[in-house]
Amino acid sequence: MDTVTLTIDGRSITVAKGTTVLQAAIEHGIQIPYYCYHPALGIDGSCRVCLVKIEKMPKLQTACSTLCADGMVVDTQSPEVVEARAGVFEFLLINHPLDCPVCDKGGECPLQDYSYTFGPDASRMDFPRRTFDGEGAGADVDFGPTLLINRNRCILCSRCVRFMRDIDGDPQIGIEDRGNGSHIVTFQDKGVHSILSGNLMDVCPVGALLARDYRFKSRPWDNPIAVDTVCTLCAKGCSITAWLRAKPEWAKGPRLARVTPRYNPQVNDYWMCDIGRFEYHFTESDRRLRRPLRRTDDGVLQPEGWRGVLARLREEFEAADTPGERRTIAFLASAHASIEELVVLGQIARALNGEGAERQVGVSWRVSEKPQPAGTKFKVPRVDAPNVAGAIDLGVGAPPLEDGGPDLSALKAQVEAGRVDVLYVLDPGPAGSIGDLSWVIEARAQGRIRLLVVQGVLMTDLAAAADLVLPGATYLEKDACYTNEQGIVQAASRAIAPPGDAMEDWQILVNVGAALGAGVAWASTAEIRADVAAAMPDRPGYADLPRLAFAKPAIARTWLQTSNPSERWKWDALFKDLPPVKFKGKAETSPRRDLDD
Amino acid sequence: MTFHPEMRYEEGLHVSRRERRDEGEPFAFTPENRQRLEAIASHYPPEHRRSAVIPALYLVQDQQGYVTASAIRHVASVIGCTEAEVDDVVTYYAMFFRKPVGRYVIQVCRTLSCALRGAERVAAELKRALGVEVGQTDPTGTFTLMEMECLGACDRAPVVMVNNELWHECQSPDQVGAMLDGLREKGPAALTGCHLEVEKKRGPAGP
Numbered sequence: 001m002d003t004v005t006l007t008i009d010g011r012s013i014t015v016a017k018g019t020t021v022l023q024a025a026i027e028h029g030i031q032i033p034y035y036c037y038h039p040a041l042g043i044d045g046s047c048r049v050c051l052v053k054i055e056k057m058p059k060l061q062t063a064c065s066t067l068c069a070d071g072m073v074v075d076t077q078s079p080e081v082v083e084a085r086a087g088v089f090e091f092l093l094i095n096h097p098l099d100c101p102v103c104d105k106g107g108e109c110p111l112q113d114y115s116y117t118f119g120p121d122a123s124r125m126d127f128p129r130r131t132f133d134g135e136g137a138g139a140d141v142d143f144g145p146t147l148l149i150n151r152n153r154c155i156l157c158s159r160c161v162r163f164m165r166d167i168d169g170d171p172q173i174g175i176e177d178r179g180n181g182s183h184i185v186t187f188q189d190k191g192v193h194s195i196l197s198g199n200l201m202d203v204c205p206v207g208a209l210l211a212r213d214y215r216f217k218s219r220p221w222d223n224p225i226a227v228d229t230v231c232t233l234c235a236k237g238c239s240i241t242a243w244l245r246a247k248p249e250w251a252k253g254p255r256l257a258r259v260t261p262r263y264n265p266q267v268n269d270y271w272m273c274d275i276g277r278f279e280y281h282f283t284e285s286d287r288r289l290r291r292p293l294r295r296t297d298d299g300v301l302q303p304e305g306w307r308g309v310l311a312r313l314r315e316e317f318e319a320a321d322t323p324g325e326r327r328t329i330a331f332l333a334s335a336h337a338s339i340e341e342l343v344v345l346g347q348i349a350r351a352l353n354g355e356g357a358e359r360q361v362g363v364s365w366r367v368s369e370k371p372q373p374a375g376t377k378f379k380v381p382r383v384d385a386p387n388v389a390g391a392i393d394l395g396v397g398a399p400p401l402e403d404g405g406p407d408l409s410a411l412k413a414q415v416e417a418g419r420v421d422v423l424y425v426l427d428p429g430p431a432g433s434i435g436d437l438s439w440v441i442e443a444r445a446q447g448r449i450r451l452l453v454v455q456g457v458l459m460t461d462l463a464a465a466a467d468l469v470l471p472g473a474t475y476l477e478k479d480a481c482y483t484n485e486q487g488i489v490q491a492a493s494r495a496i497a498p499p500g501d502a503m504e505d506w507q508i509l510v511n512v513g514a515a516l517g518a519g520v521a522w523a524s525t526a527e528i529r530a531d532v533a534a535a536m537p538d539r540p541g542y543a544d545l546p547r548l549a550f551a552k553p554a555i556a557r558t559w560l561q562t563s564n565p566s567e568r569w570k571w572d573a574l575f576k577d578l579p580p581v582k583f584k585g586k587a588e589t590s591p592r593r594d595l596d597d
Numbered sequence: 598m599t600f601h602p603e604m605r606y607e608e609g610l611h612v613s614r615r616e617r618r619d620e621g622e623p624f625a626f627t628p629e630n631r632q633r634l635e636a637i638a639s640h641y642p643p644e645h646r647r648s649a650v651i652p653a654l655y656l657v658q659d660q661q662g663y664v665t666a667s668a669i670r671h672v673a674s675v676i677g678c679t680e681a682e683v684d685d686v687v688t689y690y691a692m693f694f695r696k697p698v699g700r701y702v703i704q705v706c707r708t709l710s711c712a713l714r715g716a717e718r719v720a721a722e723l724k725r726a727l728g729v730e731v732g733q734t735d736p737t738g739t740f741t742l743m744e745m746e747c748l749g750a751c752d753r754a755p756v757v758m759v760n761n762e763l764w765h766e767c768q769s770p771d772q773v774g775a776m777l778d779g780l781r782e783k784g785p786a787a788l789t790g791c792h793l794e795v796e797k798k799r800g801p802a803g804p
Contacts, residue, residue, distance in 0.1 A: 133614050141613035148611055174681035176688045187680035188617055188666055 006072035015068055022050050022063035025076070032076055033085070033114045035205040036157035037064040040270050041166060047157050048088045049114065053081050060084050082118075089119030095129050096206070097152050099136045105207030107220035111155065132183055140210060144191030146198055146274055147209055151183045154208040160184060160200045167271065168196050169375035184208070195370050195380055198277040202260065202270070213278050214258050222246060223257035227495040228551040230482065231259070231276035232336060232386035232475040233430070237484030238268035238276055242476055242495040244553065254284040255496050256476065266488060273370075273380045280476065282430045283496075287459045289471035290500025301469065306501065309468055310515040316451045316467075317422055317516055327421035327450065329353070329516075330411060332440070333397070335365035335385030336429030337505065338480030339489070339545075340528040342387070342396045344509040344520055345426060351518035362411035363388075363397030366435045367404050381485055384433050386475070386492075390483035393542065394532070406435060415440070418448045424512075427456040427463075428472045428505050434462070441465040455508055470512075471502035478504040479525060479550040489541035493551040618684075618695060621665025626675065630656045634675065647678040650686050654693055655761075663694040691745065692761050699734045699741040701780055704758040705768075707744045710751035718770040719755050720744060726773055739781065753792055764791045 002017035008030050015024045020043065025032045035047035043065050050063040055073040060081060063074075075081060093115060100106040132151035133139040143149035158175065161184070165171040172192050176185045186192060192200065201211045225244040230237050239262040244255050259280050261272035282288075292309040293301040304312075317327055331349050333342060346358030353360065365385035372380065382404055391397050398407040414420050416439075423444075427434045444452045444465050454466035463469050477498045483489050498504065506525055513520035522528050529545040536542040626634060634656055638649040653676055657668045664687050673680045687693045694702070705711075705720045720731065723742050727735045734741040750756045753766035757776070765776060765788040779787025789795070 141611045141615075171679045172681050174685040176684060178689050183615075185615070185681070185684070187669070187684050188620075189613055189615065 004068050004070045004072075006068050006070070006074060008074040009076055017068075019068050020064055021052060021054075021061075021066045021068055021072075021074055024068050025063060025074075030076060032063050033110075033118055034064055035110060035155060036159060038159055038162075038203060038270075041159055041162045041203065044158055044162065047092075047155065049085060049092070049118070051081060051084050051088065052076050053078050085118050086120045089115050090123060090125075092155050093119065093123055094125050095152065096155065097129060097131075097136065097139075099153075102137045103150075103153065103207035104210050104215055105204075109207060110205045130180060137216075140215070142189065142191055143186065143209065144193055144197055146212055146278065147192055147200060148212060148215060149184060150208050150210065153206050154184055155206055156182055156184070157205055159203040159205065160209060163196075163200060163203050164192070164194070167199070167377045168194050169373035169377065170194065173200075195273050195275070195372060196271060196376075196378055198274045199261070199271045211258075211278075218245060218257045224555055225553045226555075227493055227553045228262055229476065229495060230386075230490045230492040231272060231280075232482055232492055233276045233279060233384065233433075234273070235381040235383040235386060235388055235485040236267065236273075237386055237482060237488070237490050238262075238272040239264035239490075240272060240276065242280070244495060254281070256280060256284055267484065267486070267490075269378070271378050273378070275380070279430060282458060283474045283476050284499075285458070287431075288499055288502075289457060289459060289463065289469060290502060292471060292501065293463075293466075293469035295467045301464070301466075306503075306511070309470065310511060313451075313453060313468055313512065314515045314517075326352075328419060329422040329424060330360070330362070330414060330420040331424050331426070332362040332364060332408075332411060332437075333391075333426040334429050334434040335363055335383075335388045335391055335406070336433055336475070337391075337426050338387060338478070338482055338492075339390045339394065339532060340480055340506045340525045341426065341428070341509060342391055342394050343528050343532055344506055344513065344522065346394065346396045347520050348509065348513040348516065348518040351513070351520070352516060358394075358396050359398065360410065361397050362406075362408045363391045364406045364408055364435045364437070366433050383485065385429065386482040386484065389485060389487055390481075390489075393483060393487075393536075393539070412439060415443050415448060420449055422451045422453065423449045424453045425455065425462065425466075426472075426505065426509070427454060427460070428474060429457075430474075431458050431460045437462050455505065455512075457502070470508050471498070471500065472505040472508055473498040473502055477502075478506075480506075481529065481545060481548060483541065487541060489545065489548065491548045491550050495553065618666040618669070621661075621667050624657070624661065624665060624668040624671045626656065626671065627660060630660055631675075638676065647676050647682070649676050650678070650683060651690075654683070654687060658694065658761075663697050691743075697734070699737075699739050701739060701759050702741045702743060702761070704743045704745040704748075704761075706746070706748045706750075706754070706756045706758070708747035710747075711755040714754040715770060716755040719757070719768050719773060722770045722773040723777075726777055740777070750791070759785065759788060763788050765789050766792060 003014050004017055005012060005014045008025055013024055013028050015027065022032055022034060022037055032050050032052065034050045036044040045062050045065040048062060051060040052063045053075040054061050054066065096111065100112060131139065133141050139150045139152050140148040156175065161173045161175060164173045172186050174185060175182050177183065198211060200209045223243040223245045225246065227242045229240055229242055231240045241260050241262050243257040245257045247255065259277055261268060261270060263270050291303040292306055294304040294309055294312055296302050317329060329352055331345055333345055345361060349357040349361050365383055365388055367382050368384055369382060370380045388400065392399060398410065401407050423440065441461060443449045452466045453468045454463045455470040455472050456463050457472050457474050475492050476495045479494045481489055481491050506528065510520050510522060533543050533545040634649065634653050637652045638646050641648045653672045654664060657664050657672060669680050669683045669687065673683045703723060705716055705723065707716050724730060727740050727742060729735050729742055731742055731744050745758065748756050748758050750764065750766060755768050757765040757768045759765065763785050776787065
């Protein structure tokens with residue numbers, strides 16, 4: 001690979017040919033501020049804050065759009081640069097309102113931090129600010145089903161325009177008018193309608209694009225704990241960070257503040273879809289199952305202890321019509337079940353129904369079309385479950401149908417024929433993600449199934465029809481592994497504890513296995529993973545399972561730090577409270593120089 | 598869309614006060630204009646068909662005088678890009694009108710050369726004669742007055758451009774009334790035209 005060697009701030013740096021000065025500086029931890037540059041969105045050169053002095057060039061250059069050349073001498077700290085940069089920041093703040101206390105971005109805003117570090121102390125602007133829709137948060141106006149826009153705060157970096165054009169593939173955002181009147185719009189204010197719209201809030205370097213979901217909910221310093229995990233709401237398995245509010249568990253309100261994407265070039269780059277970003281709320285919703293439930297003789301679901309429920313399950317299972325025989329039991333798992341859970345379930349099925357019975361376990365999921373533009377760079381899969389590939393690899397359940405849907409015909413036929421006395425359903429996903437199970441509810445209502453056991457997380461129609469309900473944990477409440485559609489085995493980490501008496505699903509399954517006399521003896525998920533790895537030594541993803549690391553909750557500093565490694569440097573630097581880089585000339589001592597003269 | 602069911606759009610809570618574009622009558626190019634557009638678009642590679650956006654918008658103005666939202670939709674579908682992109686172009690350039698204009702759009706150059714030669718007085722005289730402010734159309738719907746930046750005919754300043762293509766050069770304030778009357782009576786023929794074209798027509802042996 002061709003390389004070039006240049007000098008930045010007296011340091012000799014060697015980078016690949018074709019690298020820009022800004023990229024070279026980022027790679028080597030040299031501070032140059034920037035807004036419009038984004039590693040995934042390319043170069044625009046519209047914000048002008050990355051000005052640097054390059055020897056033999058008559059004027060200051062924007063580092064983001066200047067290619068490195070051999071022997072180039074770049075200075076980012078000369079008085080000329082410092083003054084020009086401060087001038088750009090003064091211009092950016094001419095119309096930017098100082099409403100940081102009511103702005104969602106306040107506290108993690110690059111404009112705030114950079115203005116402090118590189119900007120002038122005071123503005124010399126004597127005229128009122130230009131406004132578009134009012135003052136302060138009153139200027140937040142509709143920008144689609146998920147977003148609001150505050151045009152006063154916009155600095156016209158055009159990252160959102162480029163995101164829609166380059167990544168989403170449907171340029172719905174444009175810049176209307178010119179000069180001082182330029183503002184970000186959608187045609188006729190119809191808003192952004194895209195399944196990737198939440199990313200616009202991430203790429204916005206100021207508080208102009210706001211998510212309705214997060215607006216006024218929290219401040220960055222109120223959610224200081226971050227857990228690096230994996231989203232499991234579809235087959236893609238994006239790397240995400242779950243943000244936790246600093247509050248005791250017993251205090252009112254949810255602990256999860258938001259979910260943001262985490263850079264992973266193999267899977268999701270810098271992005272995630274709106275489903276993962278906004279639908280995590282079911283984890284802490286009012287419909288969560290908190291205690292095991294048992295249907296009484298009056299037909300009402302009543303809370304019951306774990307012992308009572310398991311004893312009842314055993315009773316029902318063993319109370320056969322013919323003495324000395326057991327009732328027939330069948331298993332149906334959502335593809336939201338993790339690798340560990342599928343392994344335990346397969347083991348129970350094998351122990352109760354004989355060798356090869358794990359093949360008869362029904363594995364179900366939902367397939368839904370997500371309308372997306374043809375040219376999109378981020379395709380959201382049709383399958384709404386994280387572990388379909390994992391179930392296939394483990395040999396649990398039947399292979400999927402040609403259209404990607406689950407093949408439940410064998411189980412369905414058995415149920416319709418009345419050959420299933422007990423149906424055990426494992427459904428740790430959000431409502432409806434297991435697919436259409438109305439036939440199960442109907443079969444129970446008509447008595448073709450004698451006992452319906454549902455291990456799930458939400459009070460869905462299915463759980464409401466069940467005789468025994470066992471409260472499990474969602475993907476944010478357990479350490480578990482999933483295989484995404486590319487066949488990558490990923491670890492989803494535990495961010496919060498399951499509510500009430502709910503337990504992690506593998507643990508429930510082990511207890512159920514013991515109650516049914518199936519004899520499963522795993523004491524931890526690590527043991528399960530070790531067994532899977534031992535059974536599949538030739539599959540790299542699975543053979544490495546024991547070495548897969550689960551993240552622990554960590555004190556976070558900002559979202560950019562985890563979402564965008566190329567911007568990470570600036571947070572590492574800025575949060576050390578660097579002394580401001582400021583011009584000590586006339587401009588600062590006499591803020592109204594033009595009027596005094 | 599199935600996701601975020603709790604987020605309904607247009608609840609009336611955060612409606613922008615921004616002025617929206619005139620929706621206008623349903624718009625479609627006439628067959629002749631469509632043919633002209635296809636002829637223009639054939640100059641560009643098929644994958645860059647959207648480059649024809651500016652000629653397409655001129656054709657819209659030829660057809661209905663100004664650019665409405667439904668015209669933007671039509672142009673977007675004909676040249677294969679999104680409405681937002683066409684809207685960008687329409688709002689960026691001053692020669693696309695977003696409101697109805699008169700039969701003659703009089704654009705007075707106000708950049709340096711013309712300003713030195715009295716363009717401001719020309720504009721003031723036009724305002725007085727028509728009884729309108731800059732940007733307005735007179736009550737008869739014949740004239741719209743606008744001020745423009747450099748039109749590129751500095752040697753014959755002050756210059757007035759009519760309807761984006763017709764020129765009137767060496768316009769002095771006291772001739773404004775004559776120019777308006779000429780336009781009313783004889784139409785574009787009353788204008789001096791661009792001196793380069795006039796000289797070309799006269800041939801090399803001209804005066």
